[in-house]
Amino acid sequence: MNAEINESAPSYATAKAFCYTSAFWMMVATFYGLLGATELVAPDLTGNLGHIVFGRVRPTHINLVLFGFVTPGLLAAAFYYIPRLLGTRLFSEKLGVFTAVAWNLALATAVITLAMGMTQGREYAELIWPIDVTVVAAFLLVFFNFIMTVRQREEKVLYVSVWYVLAGCILTACTYALGNVIWRPNSGALVGIPDAILLWFYGHNVFGLLLTPLSAGVAYYVIPRATRSPLYSHTLSLLGFWSLLVVYTHIGTHHLLQVPVPTWLKVVAIVDSIAMVIPVMAFLINIWYTAKGKLGEIHADIGAKFVFTGTIMYFFVSIQGSFMALPDVQRVTHFNNWVVAHAHIGVLGFAGMIALGGLYYTIPKITGRPLFSRFLADFQYWMILIGMVGFTIVLTIAGLIQGNAWLNGETVYRVLPEIHAYYVTRAGLGLMIFSSAVLGFYNVVRSFQTRSGGRP
Amino acid sequence: MNMKMTPLSVVIGSLLILATIVFVVVLLPYANTNKTQPSEIFRQRTEFESAGRKLYIANGCVYCHSQSIRGFDWDLGAERIAQAGDYVADYPILLGSERTGPDLSQEGGEHPDDWHHAHFANPRYTRPLSIMPEFGFLNVEQLEQLIRYAQSLGLKNADHRMARQTIWKAEAIKAFEAGPDANVQWLNTNIPQGWREVPNPYPTTEAGLARGHKIYQDFCLGCHGPVGDGMGPAQPWIYPPPLNFTILKNREISGGILYYQIMNGITGTAMPYFKRDLESEKIWDVGDYVAVYFINHSDANTEPRGIDAAYEP
Known part of the structure; x- marks a missing residue:
């Protein structure tokens, strides 16, 4: 490419790199999910293969979904829309691609180290210190790239998507370092109850300060663009943004309501969990009123379709989450598959759907061609929607069986056969999601690689 | 509302909010819980x-x-x-x-x-x-x-x-090594007298044996084996080995003894208590299953039988 072409058409190399990253790791992440689900059905199938024992597979699945599939997918879209919204180019595509490469190295190292049993043993904070440092550095580099892009902007007004991305990256760099106790490289932990409080402060902020802001950023960009409508309300944008930062960060201790932590902290967590209705509805009303009467346009654009579905899942997962913070509800739902269902609505149904929507919305804009296959993307949409809703149904049922049986005095062991059928169904649904991830990866690669067709 | 969102207000504003909240929900509780005193069961690990x-x-x-x-x-x-x-x-x-x-x-x-x-x-x-x-x-x-x-x-x-396990394990091994008669006698003498004299109060029925069979498969088979000879897949690891039920005939085994051992377990041996896993009927049923099929002698519904339960045929 010569300089002239470069000037007329930005390369979006960073966005492209993160598209590949997300689509590739979605395959690996969902494979690990499927593997874990299969082991719960047939525990002797992978007998004595220590590297893929369930307790190592589960954290691999979760870390890859969070940091391999969803976050890079949401960042891919951001690396496209941030420069667009600011009327400029990305500060440095070189730095962006370098970040993506470092990110992938961190993920590959995460898979290997977890398989070897090198873990710090704290949920969402398993990765060992060198990977922690890389992740924090990557978030800081992404933030640096974006803030420098903001500084060289032509468009003076900062659109709401930009707020979310800036805040999401810098705050996650902080909470990730804090939550992983990065100043203690060997253990990555505090001692006793304070460790639990810090862990869940961080753990919940993976959703509150990373996935949710980045997903909101994509939705705020894609929905108005796809429907060719102005955003419904600037005031709601402000309310949603600031209230999210204030409220979401308070609620981590709702994971510890049945643990001896200070009661006032539980009260704060419960009250703010209910107050989550404010940022959630401010965002959703804003998006949904923007799309009002324009569902045809959304249906016509596969990217927007994924994103809009994600916002609906956000409604369900958030309202459910608020209720799950009530102590009486938690007596039934805590410690069982109800929570696993909740996590899948949130991370796959909401953030994952929006990440895929971001990919499928931006890829045609980057390449200047339609997607390689709209059919495959649509097929993936339905596979994931059915798989995710199916997960929710079977795991919620399993969770209710477990929770009520335990309350009724039945032992954990005795309840296992009662949930077996649901575990089998869950593994089947997992196979659907994994196969759709493989098709999705193929679609993404072909969309970038196919030379024929040219610009429409 | 017409708040102007500049890069500075977004970044510094977010960081200030985060810092405030970290102070409230992380640092304050840390100051609070960091001074927790060890509980009465606490000791350091080796x-x-x-x-x-x-x-x-x-x-x-x-x-x-x-x-x-x-x-x-x-x-x-x-x-x-x-x-x-x-x-x-x-x-x-x-x-x-x-x-x-x-x-x-x-x-x-x-x-x-x-x-x-x-x-x-x-x-x-x-x-x-x-x-x-x-x-x-x-x-x-x-x-x-x-x-x-x-x-x-x-x-x-x-x-x-653990100390209790160690004490009783030595006893259990001694009894096992003294031969079947001494072993069964040792097992029986460690059961309160009242239990030993109680027969299984419920009659043997086809339905009851079917229920007992299922409980046996789900809870007992791993050690005592599919035919009750103590040769389940866990047997090679366990000492004293799982009890062979087929030697128990004419060794004064009552329904009460079976019930008590299943309910309470035999501390010191690998036999766990099942009172948390199994309710009363399940214990009587699996006990009778063992008595009928493996011991080949059941005292179900023999005297003293008290007043028959309302459901009995």
Whole structure:
């Protein structure tokens, strides 16, 4: 490419790199999910293969979904829309691609180290210190790239998507370092109850300060663009943004309501969990009123379709989450598959759907061609929607069986056969999601690689 | 509302909010909980137990086993509701977020070591319905470390239970090595007199035997074997070995004895108590199943039988 072409058409190399990253790791992440689900059905199938024992597979699945599939997918879209919204180019595509490469190295190292049993043993904070440092550095580099892009902007007004991305990256760099106790490289932990409080402060902020802001950023960009409508309300944008930062960060201790932590902290967590209705509805009303009467346009654009579905899942997962913070509800739902269902609505149904929507919305804009296959993307949409809703149904049922049986005095062991059928169904649904991830990866690669067709 | 959102207001504003909230929900509770005093069951772990805890972390045991007993729990460990002072050396704390297997807060001393060896070789050897993975990929030393950690869970309470296991294990081995007559006699004499004299109060029925058969398969078969001869898959690891029911005929076994041993277990041997897993009817049914099929002698519904229950045929 010569300089002239470069000037007329930005390369979006960073966005492209993160598209590949997300689509590739979605395959690996969902494979690990499927593997874990299969082991719960047939525990002797992978007998004595220590590297893929369930307790190592589960954290691999979760870390890859969070940091391999969803976050890079949401960042891919951001690396496209941030420069667009600011009327400029990305500060440095070189730095962006370098970040993506470092990110992938961190993920590959995460898979290997977890398989070897090198873990710090704290949920969402398993990765060992060198990977922690890389992740924090990557978030800081992404933030640096974006803030420098903001500084060289032509468009003076900062659109709401930009707020979310800036805040999401810098705050996650902080909470990730804090939550992983990065100043203690060997253990990555505090001692006793304070460790639990810090862990869940961080753990919940993976959703509150990373996935949710980045997903909101994509939705705020894609929905108005796809429907060719102005955003419904600037005031709601402000309310949603600031209230999210204030409220979401308070609620981590709702994971510890049945643990001896200070009661006032539980009260704060419960009250703010209910107050989550404010940022959630401010965002959703804003998006949904923007799309009002324009569902045809959304249906016509596969990217927007994924994103809009994600916002609906956000409604369900958030309202459910608020209720799950009530102590009486938690007596039934805590410690069982109800929570696993909740996590899948949130991370796959909401953030994952929006990440895929971001990919499928931006890829045609980057390449200047339609997607390689709209059919495959649509097929993936339905596979994931059915798989995710199916997960929710079977795991919620399993969770209710477990929770009520335990309350009724039945032992954990005795309840296992009662949930077996649901575990089998869950593994089947997992196979659907994994196969759709493989098709999705193929679609993404072909969309970038196919030379024929040219610009429409 | 017409608030102007500049890069500075977004970034500095967000960071200030985060700093404030970290102060409220992390630093204040830290100041509060950091001074937690050790509870009355607390003791430091030995080096070996700490090594086992590292293996527990490395293999992700925490994803299926909580260490967090609540006031309304019934299962393993429910006698002790967790206190903040139980965790003062836990680094990291391993509360867990899911219970696919039982809570292990008080696992120490629930079983003797030989049960753990069989269970880690394949959990279905001792617990046929278990979905836990097998841990044969650990070497002998690692396995020993992991078992030492499991046996330390509950700290001083675990030590107390382990001491009891050790005392009774010596007795049980002595009795077993003295031959079947002495062994059965030893087993019987350790059952309160009243229980020994009670026959199974419910009549043998086809339905009852079918229920007993299912309970036997789900709970007993791993050690006592499909034909009740004590040659289940767990047998090679367990000493004294699982009881061979087929030698019990004419050795004064009553329905009450079977019931009591299933309910209470035989501490010191790999025979666990089943009173948490099984309600009364299930214990009577599986006891009668063993009596009818393996001992070939059942005292079901013989005198003294009291007033027949309303459902009896």
